[in-house]
Amino acid sequence: MTSLHLVRRATKVVVLAAVLAVTAVVVPQSTVKPTDVSLVRIRHAQGVAVGGADVVWILAVGSDARPGQDMRHARGDALQLVGINTRTGSATAIGVPRDSWVSIPGHGREKINSALYFAGPQGMAGAMRNLVGIEPDYVMVTRFPFFEDMVDDIGGITVTNPRRFYDPYLKKEGFKQGRIHLDGYNAMAFSRIRKALPGGDFDRSANQQRTLRGIHARIRSQASKPGFIERGVMTVMEHMATNASPAELYELAQAVAQVDPRRITTCVVQGRIGFVGAASVVFPDVAQARRLGHEARADAALEHC
Amino acid sequence: MLALVLALTGTACSSGSDPSASPERLSRDDAQASLASHPPLPTTTKIHRVHGRLPDARRKAVRHQVGRVVDRWWEAAYLGGTYPRSTFPSAFPGFTAGAERRARSDKALLTNQTRGPHVDSVTATHRSVALDILATDRRARAVTAHVVLRFESTGDKAGTTTVRGRLFLTHRRGAWRIFGYDVAKGSR
Numbered sequence: 001m002t003s004l005h006l007v008r009r010a011t012k013v014v015v016l017a018a019v020l021a022v023t024a025v026v027v028p029q030s031t032v033k034p035t036d037v038s039l040v041r042i043r044h045a046q047g048v049a050v051g052g053a054d055v056v057w058i059l060a061v062g063s064d065a066r067p068g069q070d071m072r073h074a075r076g077d078a079l080q081l082v083g084i085n086t087r088t089g090s091a092t093a094i095g096v097p098r099d100s101w102v103s104i105p106g107h108g109r110e111k112i113n114s115a116l117y118f119a120g121p122q123g124m125a126g127a128m129r130n131l132v133g134i135e136p137d138y139v140m141v142t143r144f145p146f147f148e149d150m151v152d153d154i155g156g157i158t159v160t161n162p163r164r165f166y167d168p169y170l171k172k173e174g175f176k177q178g179r180i181h182l183d184g185y186n187a188m189a190f191s192r193i194r195k196a197l198p199g200g201d202f203d204r205s206a207n208q209q210r211t212l213r214g215i216h217a218r219i220r221s222q223a224s225k226p227g228f229i230e231r232g233v234m235t236v237m238e239h240m241a242t243n244a245s246p247a248e249l250y251e252l253a254q255a256v257a258q259v260d261p262r263r264i265t266t267c268v269v270q271g272r273i274g275f276v277g278a279a280s281v282v283f284p285d286v287a288q289a290r291r292l293g294h295e296a297r298a299d300a301a302l303e304h305c
Numbered sequence: 306m307l308a309l310v311l312a313l314t315g316t317a318c319s320s321g322s323d324p325s326a327s328p329e330r331l332s333r334d335d336a337q338a339s340l341a342s343h344p345p346l347p348t349t350t351k352i353h354r355v356h357g358r359l360p361d362a363r364r365k366a367v368r369h370q371v372g373r374v375v376d377r378w379w380e381a382a383y384l385g386g387t388y389p390r391s392t393f394p395s396a397f398p399g400f401t402a403g404a405e406r407r408a409r410s411d412k413a414l415l416t417n418q419t420r421g422p423h424v425d426s427v428t429a430t431h432r433s434v435a436l437d438i439l440a441t442d443r444r445a446r447a448v449t450a451h452v453v454l455r456f457e458s459t460g461d462k463a464g465t466t467t468v469r470g471r472l473f474l475t476h477r478r479g480a481w482r483i484f485g486y487d488v489a490k491g492s493r
Binding site: 043044045046047048049050051052087224226227229230231233234237245246247250251254255258 | 353354356357401402403404406407408411413414415435437438439441446447449451470471473475476484485486487488489490491
């Protein structure tokens with residue numbers, strides 16, 4: 001059985017239905033008979049089914065692979081476990097700090113970011129399962145330059161930044177507080193900067209979730225444009241390593257487009273900073289991680305962080 | 306077969322309704338009976354854009370096959386069968402099992418169920434489908450079908466109904482199947 005098969009579970013599921021009602025007033029060209037003005041009720045329905053179960057889980061990994069290095073066997077620095085409920089339109093992201101000290105299948109305890117280096121996407125999926133209790137259906141790995149290209153390809157994103165921060169290397173002029181538009185480079189910098197944030201890696205993971213919200217909003221707003229989803233899938237295939245087929249990527253993209261932004265919940269697994277030997281690590285709050293996994297597994301929704 | 310021939314010869318595909326879903330049947334109650342007749346207005350199916358490389362013969366095949374899937378849904382959900390009626394038990398041919406389950410809860414929009422009991426006949430006046438095709442390795446993998454159906458109804462609730470939106474299809478078990486939809490319906 002290949003690693004691909006081990007990671008992939010049968011895509012499942014069913015759908016969602018968001019029904020909204022809008023009305024439009026249609027005015028006839030002639031003004032001779034104003035009583036001809038009629039009210040046209042237009043109703044709208046949408047739904048997607050991408051497999052056999054309601055919720056599909058995707059592990060999104062930002063690899064720090066250097067040029068020429070296989071990004072599937074480098075350190076995974078951005079780790080977000082994303083669940084999409086195609087029945088209800090809800091979605092959730094559980095972020096894990098990269099230095100979290102966890103059990104990696106077949107490799108003992110290590111920082112979770114090394115799971116990709118030691119054991120590839122399958123190992124990273126296993127490490128996430130050990131921590132959160134959810135095995136992802138898909139693993140998608142990209143490297144930061146490719147991530148920048150993808151954000152540029154969709155026209156940039158808008159995020160809500162809770163605090164001003166800067167980084168002397170990645171963003172000297174800093175990011176201002178409030179709603180800000182980010183191109184590919186700035187989305188990368190916004191998602192990577194850690195030292196300037198009071199909560200360090202925990203706050204960085206939360207910023208990555210803000211970036212994901214921005215990407216979702218962009219996809220949702222553009223999805224009805226002919227060809228937008230198709231071009232997006234082509235871009236993902238060009239820039240990502242994934243165990244999803246082109247048809248599955250298309251299905252996932254349509255599922256993402258139908259997520260209701262009001263039903264997105266996010267949380268970062270907390271922990272305490274410590275040392276293993278000379279290495280600084282995060283000892284994750286495993287009980288919290290398991291609780292998040294248990295709460296979100298069936299419906300991709302979190303009530304408490 | 307006519308549709309197939311047209312698909313193989315034209316740049317735009319025009320397919321008639323599915324003979325097996327022919328609406329030309331009398332209702333059981335002759336007092337209310339009417340032919341749910343509609344002229345054989347063909348569906349115009351064209352390709353908006355192919356994303357990736359796809360040989361011409363396969364483009365034509367996709368256009369024909371997806372056009373037929375859309376036609377079958379329209380016939381089952383709006384145009385075919387006898388009117389008046391209130392039930393649409395098999396309205397979603399060509400949908401995946403999951404999409405069909407979801408669509409059943411959206412029947413008010415995805416079929417003519419709400420007006421069906423008050424309508425004597427329906428006649429299609431516009432049927433068009435435009436496809437965006439995702440292709441890799443010279444094969445079509447997924448299709449977005451942008452659809453517009455307009456039909457006139459006679460009876461207590463006579464009027465014009467427009468169904469417009471997008472259907473999402475992938476190729477499964479040897480056939481194109483609808484796994485998702487984003488559809489609006491309006492009547493006046």
